[in-house]
Structures are given as structure tokens and as C-alpha cells.
Amino acid sequence: MNLAQLLVRAARSYPERPAVLWGADVLRNYRQLADRSARVASYLKHVLGLKPGDRVALYMANHADYLEILYATWWAGLVVVPVNAKLHAKEVLFILEDAQASALFVTADLAAGLKSLLPTGSSMRGVFTPGELGYAEMQNVGPIHTVYRAPEDLAWLFYTSGTTGRPKGVMQSHRNLYAMTSCYFSDVDSVEVDDAWVYAAPMSHGAGLYNFPFVARAARHVVPVSGGFDPAELVALSQQVGNLCLFAAPTMVKRLVEYIQAVRAPVEGFKTIVYGGGPMYVEDIQNALQTMGPRFVQIYGQGESPMTITALSRWHLAEQNHPQWTTRIASVGHAQSLVDVRVVNEAGDTLPDDSTGEIVVRGETVMSAYWRNPEATSKTLRDGWLWTGDMGAMDAHGFLTLKDRSKDVIISGGSNIYPREVEEVLMRHPAVQEVSVIGQPDAQWGEVVVAFVVGHGLDASALDALCLDHIARFKRPKAYHFVESLPKNNYGKVLKSDLREQLSKK
Numbered sequence: 143m144n145l146a147q148l149l150v151r152a153a154r155s156y157p158e159r160p161a162v163l164w165g166a167d168v169l170r171n172y173r174q175l176a177d178r179s180a181r182v183a184s185y186l187k188h189v190l191g192l193k194p195g196d197r198v199a200l201y202m203a204n205h206a207d208y209l210e211i212l213y214a215t216w217w218a219g220l221v222v223v224p225v226n227a228k229l230h231a232k233e234v235l236f237i238l239e240d241a242q243a244s245a246l247f248v249t250a251d252l253a254a255g256l257k258s259l260l261p262t263g264s265s266m267r268g269v270f271t272p273g274e275l276g277y278a279e280m281q282n283v284g285p286i287h288t289v290y291r292a293p294e295d296l297a298w299l300f301y302t303s304g305t306t307g308r309p310k311g312v313m314q315s316h317r318n319l320y321a322m323t324s325c326y327f328s329d330v331d332s333v334e335v336d337d338a339w340v341y342a343a344p345m346s347h348g349a350g351l352y353n354f355p356f357v358a359r360a361a362r363h364v365v366p367v368s369g370g371f372d373p374a375e376l377v378a379l380s381q382q383v384g385n386l387c388l389f390a391a392p393t394m395v396k397r398l399v400e401y402i403q404a405v406r407a408p409v410e411g412f413k414t415i416v417y418g419g420g421p422m423y424v425e426d427i428q429n430a431l432q433t434m435g436p437r438f439v440q441i442y443g444q445g446e447s448p449m450t451i452t453a454l455s456r457w458h459l460a461e462q463n464h465p466q467w468t469t470r471i472a473s474v475g476h477a478q479s480l481v482d483v484r485v486v487n488e489a490g491d492t493l494p495d496d497s498t499g500e501i502v503v504r505g506e507t508v509m510s511a512y513w514r515n516p517e518a519t520s521k522t523l524r525d526g527w528l529w530t531g532d533m534g535a536m537d538a539h540g541f542l543t544l545k546d547r548s549k550d551v552i553i554s555g556g557s558n559i560y561p562r563e564v565e566e567v568l569m570r571h572p573a574v575q576e577v578s579v580i581g582q583p584d585a586q587w588g589e590v591v592v593a594f595v596v597g598h599g600l601d602a603s604a605l606d607a608l609c610l611d612h613i614a615r616f617k618r619p620k621a622y623h624f625v626e627s628l629p630k631n632n633y634g635k636v637l638k639s640d641l642r643e644q645l646s647k648k
């Protein structure tokens with residue numbers, strides 16, 4: 143088993159089909175993509191002398207050569223270590239060292255800051271920058287056949303964002319990622335040959351992993367010229383390329399929808415927008431559905447079970463007449479096909495329907511361990527179940543509603559308050575654009591609820607009245623901070639840790 147077989151098969155059966163597009167222009171067909179990957183693989187194996195299982199890091203912004211480097215690595219039986227392009231050089235060095243990477247691909251924009259810092263005498267045998275001579279020379283060696291890997295062999299060593307402590311390397315095998323791909327077909331969407339997967343989010347993360355279903359169908363891959371998320375560019379691409387499918391964080395969905403509304407852009411060129419990675423507020427998904435129609439699918443996952451815990455299908459989202467529609471669109475859907483999902487108490491016992499507890503997951507996509515970190519592994523994987531750190535409740539129909547990360551739950555005067563519930567209420571105010579609710583340490587209550595709000599012409603009393611109308615008195619914010627924008631990470635997730643830090647300095 144080797145993930146690279148997906149590309150081998152696509153290239154054999156459909157060599158002339160367009161594979162990689164740079165903006166709207168076709169850059170490589172499947173034959174060229176496979177051939178180039180096989181040559182880079184050959185270089186890694188024969189010239190650098192890398193052995194199956196060795197790690198190859200990709201510290202790259204989205205790039206037209208990203209896919210060929212991913213596949214070259216698997217082709218040669220090696221392990222991809224994807225590194226978020228927004229990380230600081232010191233964080234990157236930690237990952238390279240921890241993973242003991244033997245080769246590094248780094249895009250030109252990031253290379254200058256890093257190359258001089260690489261320690262001599264480390265495990266690193268070669269550093270390559272696409273577009274530069276050293277990389278081009280890799281094409282001069284003859285191609286090789288794919289190297290056989292066992293299903294449980296490591297394919298993807300993904301470092302979690304690590305809001306607390308050092309990042310940990312999540313170990314995903316070839317089998318895990320095949321299972322994720324199967325779940326895409328059974329739980330997320332079908333893929334047709336003329337579909338186009340556009341990388342509007344970082345290829346080092348879920349958007350990159352979702353290349354597999356599109357390679358499996360020999361469909362198109364579009365790398366936007368901006369390298370990321372730009373609503374105007376996406377709308378243009380939807381018209382030029384057609385059948386666009388993409389992954390977007392909820393904040394990106396909101397921006398895209400607002401743009402489409404503002405310029406009254408046609409939406410026919412979009413096929414599917416998979417969203418997830420953070421909470422999607424009911425107001426926002428309703429607005430998105432109204433503007434773009436049934437083009438959305440939600441997934442809930444985490445690095446430890448990438449993209450694959452639950453899914454809320456386009457049919458669930460579209461079934462407006464279903465009696466449970468409003469609760470369902472506020473949920474993250476039901477368990478994906480190859481995993482079991484439960485909501486448990488601290489002892490690991492399944493809780494009754496609608497009770498809130500920690501979400502645990504078991505199945506084909508769950509990591510085997512954290513890389514060389516048995517202590518963290520034993521805390522997170524218990525009796526075969528992955529403890530996600532997310533709190534949620536499952537209804538009688540199997541639909542899971544996320545509350546919050548367990549560490550984001552606010553405990554005020556002994557009561558648990560789930561920020562998401564308060565955020566949902568504040569989002570109902572027409573002038574509120576974005577909101578994030580956190581707990582502020584308080585001598586009397588333990589913690590008090592505080593809201594950061596983005597919007598125009600707002601005042602605290604209107605928001606307070608809204609909360610009093612919808613939720614228990616003790617849940618309403620004690621303070622509102624009106625801000626220009628919320629701090630977000632590279633994937634569009636609001637950084638509550640930054641907000642807490644801001645509060646501690648006030």
C-alpha cells in the first residue's frame with residue numbers, strides 16, 4: 143500500500159487530463175505530474191540515499207509544485223512532515239529537529255529566513271527550493287517505481303498547533319489517509335472528473351489532505367495565484383475553471399458569501415464548499431445557504447483524526463422542512479463511516495442523549511500515536527479511543543453538537559458556560575460581524591464572561607438586552623470589548639489564547 147499509487151493509477155488511465163492548474167492555466171497533466179514526482183522520488187532515494195520511513199519536511203506556502211513534492215515523498219517510501227508556512231523559524235527548527243528530517247523543501251519566500259539557521263551536523267541531507275536550480279536538477283535523474291509500504295507505515299507526521307506546550311507530531315499512516323479519503327466519498331461528496339479542487343487554505347493542513355479524492359478521480363487541482371484565500375479571485379476562478387470545490391474555515395465562508403452578495407456574483411461555478419475547523423454560527427450558515435444554495439458540507443475533525451470525525455451533509459443542510467433542521471444545522475452532523483463517536487464522562491462512560499461531555503473517537507482514521515511521545519499518547523489515546531478535548535452532546539438521532547474545547551469552557555460561580563452558546567446569541571444582532579467569548583479570571587466568581595465584538599455602531603446595552611432575551615442571566619457577558627478585528631491563525635481560527643493575553647494586560 144502506498145498513497146502514491148493513487149497518482150500512478152490516475153496517470154496511467156488518464157495521462158492527458160489536466161492535473162495542476164496555476165490560477166486558471168493548466169500547468170501539468172497527470173502524466174507530467176506523475177513523471178515529475180517519480181524523478182524527485184528517485185533523487186531522494188538514489189542521490190540523497192534516503193531510506194523508507196525517513197522524514198521529508200515541506201515548509202512551503204501553497205505552491206504549484208506542492209503536489210509533486212508530496213507525491214514524490216510517498217513515492218520514495220518516505221514520510222511527509224508538513225509545516226505551516228506561518229510558523230516562526232524557531233518553531234520550524236524545533237519540528238525539523240524533533241522529526242529528524244532528512245530533507246527539506248522550502249519555498250523561496252521562506253528560505254532566506256531559515257537556511258542560515260539550519261544547524262550543521264543535523265540529520266538534514268538536502269534543502270531544495272522549487273524554482274531554483276537545485277530543485278530543477280532533481281528532474282534530471284530517471285524515474286523509479288513506487289516503494290512498497292505496509293498499510294500501518296507512517297505517511298504524514300503532522301505537528302499540532304500546540305497552544306499549550308511544544309507541538310506534538312501526529313502519526314498518520316497510509317491506511318489512515320486512505321480511510322480519510324474513503325470517508326470523503328461516502329460522507330462528504332462525490333467527485334466528478336471535471337471537478338476542480340482549489341487550495342484556498344494551506345496545503346500543509348486539511349485542504350492539502352483533501353487532494354486524495356481528487357487525484358483518485360483524476361480531477362483538477364487549482365493553486366490560486368494569490369496562494370490562498372481571496373474572495374474576488376475565487377469568484378473569478380469559479381467562472382474560468384468551473385465546478386470549484388474547496389475547503390474553507392467558517393470565517394472564510396463568511397467573507398466569501400459577503401463578497402458574493404456585495405458584487406452580486408453568480409455562484410454556478412462553485413460546486414462544493416467544505417467547511418470546518420472552527421464553529422460555524424447558525425446565522426452565518428443560513429445566510430450562506432440563502433446566497434449560494436446547497437453547496438455546503440461541514441466536517442469536524444482534528445489533526446489526530448484529520449477531517450474525519452463527523453460530517454453534516456449537503457442534504458442535511460438543505461432539508462429546510464425537516465422538523466430538526468434548525469438544530470441539525472447548528473450541529474456538526476453524525477459520525478463519518480469509518481469511525482465511532484461517543485460523548486463520555488471523565489471515566490469514559492457513554493452519557494445519555496443530549497448530555498454534554500467529552501467527545502471520543504475510535505476508528506480507521508485515528509492516529510496511532512504522537513511521535514516519540516508516549517506520555518502525551520497515553521493521555522490522548524485510552525483503550526483505543528481518541529480523547530478529542532472537545533465538549534459536545536449527541537442527540538437521539540446521532541447528530542453531534544459541539545460546545546467548546548474543554549479548555550475554553552468558562553466556569554463562573556461553579557456553573558459551566560459554553561462560549562459558543564453566548565456567541566450564537568450575540569451573532570443574531572445585525573450589526574455584529576464577529577464575536578469571540580472567553581473567560582476572564584475573577585476573584586469572586588472564578589471566571590467571568592467577556593465578549594470581544596467586531597461591528598459598527600454597537601453598544602453594550604443592546605447586546606445585553608439580546609442576551610437577556612435568549613439565555614440565562616449568569617451567562618451574559620460582564621464586559622464587552624469592541625475591536626476592529628479578532629486575532630486569527632493561518633487557518634482562520636480565532637485565537638482565544640491571544641484574547642486572554644490581551645485581557646491579562648488590560
Ligand code: AMP
Nearest residue numbers: 418419420421441442443444445474532
Ligand atoms: P486542528 O487539530 O488544528 O485541526 O483543530 C481541531 C479542532 O478544531 C477540533 O478539535 C475542534 O475544536 C475544532 N473544530 C474542527 N472542526 C470543527 C467544526 N466543524 N466546528 C467547530 N469546531 C471545529
